Amino acid sequence: MESFLNRYRNITVLLLVIFAQLVLLAVQVKNDQNVRFIRVWTVTAVSPMARLVEGMRGSGISFVHNYITLHDADAQNRRLQAEVDRLKLENIFLTNELNTADRAKALQLFQQRTPSKTLAASVFSMGIGSSRKVVYVDRGSTSGVMREMAVVIPDGIIGKVTAVYPTQSEVLLITDPMFAAGVVSGKTHAHGTLKGTGTPLCRVDFVAFEDKVEPGDWFYTSGDDRIFPRGMPVGVVKSVRPGQPYREITLDPSGMSRGSPEDVLIVVDSVHQEIPDTPPANQQVYLAPPPPPLAPPAGTTNDAAATAADGSAGAPAAHTTPGTEADKMHAQYQKAAEGAGMLLGGGPTGTTPTRPPDFTKLPVDPRTAIPGRGTAAAPVAPVPVQPAAVQPVPAPKKSTAPPVPAKGTGPADLKTTPDAVRRANQAAGGPGGLPQP
Amino acid sequence: MSYSGGRMLLSSQREGQVSRFNVWVTILVPLLALLFQIYVPLFFRFLNFLEMPLLVVVYLGLMRRNPVSGLLVGAAVGLAQDSWSKNPLGMFGITKTLVGYFAASIGMKLDVDNVLMRFILAFFFYVFHQAFYWVMERALLSQQSPFDLTGWLGLGVLNALVGAALFHFLDKLRVTA
Numbered sequence A: 001m002e003s004f005l006n007r008y009r010n011i012t013v014l015l016l017v018i019f020a021q022l023v024l025l026a027v028q029v030k031n032d033q034n035v036r037f038i039r040v041w042t043v044t045a046v047s048p049m050a051r052l053v054e055g056m057r058g059s060g061i062s063f064v065h066n067y068i069t070l071h072d073a074d075a076q077n078r079r080l081q082a083e084v085d086r087l088k089l090e091n092i093f094l095t096n097e098l099n100t101a102d103r104a105k106a107l108q109l110f111q112q113r114t115p116s117k118t119l120a121a122s123v124f125s126m127g128i129g130s131s132r133k134v135v136y137v138d139r140g141s142t143s144g145v146m147r148e149m150a151v152v153i154p155d156g157i158i159g160k161v162t163a164v165y166p167t168q169s170e171v172l173l174i175t176d177p178m179f180a181a182g183v184v185s186g187k188t189h190a191h192g193t194l195k196g197t198g199t200p201l202c203r204v205d206f207v208a209f210e211d212k213v214e215p216g217d218w219f220y221t222s223g224d225d226r227i228f229p230r231g232m233p234v235g236v237v238k239s240v241r242p243g244q245p246y247r248e249i250t251l252d253p254s255g256m257s258r259g260s261p262e263d264v265l266i267v268v269d270s271v272h273q274e275i276p277d278t279p280p281a282n283q284q285v286y287l288a289p290p291p292p293p294l295a296p297p298a299g300t301t302n303d304a305a306a307t308a309a310d311g312s313a314g315a316p317a318a319h320t321t322p323g324t325e326a327d328k329m330h331a332q333y334q335k336a337a338e339g340a341g342m343l344l345g346g347g348p349t350g351t352t353p354t355r356p357p358d359f360t361k362l363p364v365d366p367r368t369a370i371p372g373r374g375t376a377a378a379p380v381a382p383v384p385v386q387p388a389a390v391q392p393v394p395a396p397k398k399s400t401a402p403p404v405p406a407k408g409t410g411p412a413d414l415k416t417t418p419d420a421v422r423r424a425n426q427a428a429g430g431p432g433g434l435p436q437p
Numbered sequence B: 001m002s003y004s005g006g007r008m009l010l011s012s013q014r015e016g017q018v019s020r021f022n023v024w025v026t027i028l029v030p031l032l033a034l035l036f037q038i039y040v041p042l043f044f045r046f047l048n049f050l051e052m053p054l055l056v057v058v059y060l061g062l063m064r065r066n067p068v069s070g071l072l073v074g075a076a077v078g079l080a081q082d083s084w085s086k087n088p089l090g091m092f093g094i095t096k097t098l099v100g101y102f103a104a105s106i107g108m109k110l111d112v113d114n115v116l117m118r119f120i121l122a123f124f125f126y127v128f129h130q131a132f133y134w135v136m137e138r139a140l141l142s143q144q145s146p147f148d149l150t151g152w153l154g155l156g157v158l159n160a161l162v163g164a165a166l167f168h169f170l171d172k173l174r175v176t177a
Helices: A002-007 A009-028 A037-068 A071-113 A302-310 A325-339 A418-428 B023-043 B045-049 B052-064 B067-083 B091-107 B115-141 B149-171
Strands: A117-126 A134-137 A150-153 A156-164 A169-173 A180-185 A191-196 A202-205 A218-221 A233-241 A248-253 A263-269
Touching: A002 A009, A009 A037, A009 B067, A009 B091, A071 A117, A071 A263, A134 A156, B023 B045, B023 B052, B023 B067, B045 B149, B052 B067, B052 B091, B052 B115, B052 B149, B067 B091, B091 B115, B115 B149
Parallel strands: A156 A233
Antiparallel strands: A117 A134, A117 A263, A134 A169, A150 A156, A150 A263, A156 A169, A180 A191, A180 A218, A191 A202, A202 A248, A218 A233, A233 A248
16 A cells, blocks of 8 residues: 555645645535535535445345344234134124024014914024923013914924913924924825924824825925914925835925024914915916006996906906905905895895895805815806016925025025125015025 | 756656755745736736746746645645635646646656757646636636637747746756755
8 A cells, every 4th residue: 555655646646636626616616506516516426325325224124124024924914813803703793683684574574474463583592401492582471472372484384382481482393302283285285294303304294105295395384283374384395205004204394494593473363374386486476467547538438448458358347356355255245146136235236136145155266265165156266367577486496495475586596695695685575585594 | 967958858767857946935936926927917917918827836847856846836826826816716726736747747757958848848838727727617617718729829939938038047046956
């Protein structure tokens, strides 16, 4: 170093003196932007180094954050995992709340549609410590509940009330071995007795060997037990084995197909219904006739207007029979009275009646006729309206679902997304539209 | 002490002898040159073309043949000239520092006792001085001074003539061994 300075001493001194005077100049002189050169030069000289230092600092900090302090990521991962778990629980809770609301709506709609008077109840306890399949509901004698009342849900029957307390009741489920109820096959009307087996499946006893029952057939309550109203769905046949003198039939109860129910209906006033000819999931869709025109043309009679409203020229006047049961019955009595030359509620029609009307021989609608009971007069059968635009709901190959109100709300459609199922349930309100638990 | 007469280039560095001056000469001569540069043009405007401090720096650099000494004398004279002018400090200082350095460096190679060589060097350093000052004016002060090369050459000749006479006078102030 010393030899270097000795060798280049002159030029070194020259550069030092020149540099010193340049600095002196830079302190005094300003550029066009009124900034002293010493400042411009200093910034110009320092900026690259500052950028370099800043780059190194940023890279160092980034390296430390990304590679050295990774232990924080583990803690953060744990926190996030805990939050995900909490949100999952919250999601399950909210889903259950939605399902509860859907069940309540379905029960309400079922209450409105069934002729039997029912009382909604919630299951609040299971038969803990007991071998019996029982549950406890929050309705008791103060609510009008009595022993041997039927307990149902829209999917089917659940059980019967076996003990009543002031504010709660004990319900014996249909899967209990002590349970028994009268059932009838929907297809062949074969009578039998439903019995619990202690398993999720039930058994139908006392079905005669000659009665034809096949897997997939639906059984309904027969009403013979005086507990369950006739026509309530019970379940679908799972297997049939020949036996002497009775068949061995295993039944999958539709009311228990979704596990133990949480909300049930207690039948406090039974009204028997007809046994459906078709399985609950394969019932035809009813299509109302087209409405009559608002203003009939002048000069036409009411009959002509009704004929025009029917849409079929020359159709008999019976086609205009009102659709309600009371109207039908009124029409039957009116027809019987007219046959005797009398006006129902108005005495003779002008001609002397030859004989009084026989109201014991009224024409009976075959849809409401009880099997085995004859009719004295020819029935005045309303012409069924053929669905024009809406096709019947196709029957699934093997359906264990309860009745569905319309296509798109059946159990097969419940395999779709939960939201779609829930919306379909709320739109249709059918018992078969209950969401999956 | 013998001085070379006919040759301009020295065959070796040992041929060139270092001239010595008294300290008062080293201080007083530049000071007088500065005073001349300041006051004489006030009374004799036609002498404004003379650059007496530059000629003194060139002479001292050539005679002393020491680059460090030459650049220090140039820096001192230039800064003093800046301090008496309206220029920022360092304009003349840097220029004359370079002149003193190069004059001392060239003085080691040339026979600076030759009159013609002295004339040429005085002319060259005057033009170099003016050109470098013009560059610094444009670069540092952003002053758009005209590039008057013809004027620089003409004034360079005049300064070289004056410088040759001045150098002859200053030779008498050297310390003889």
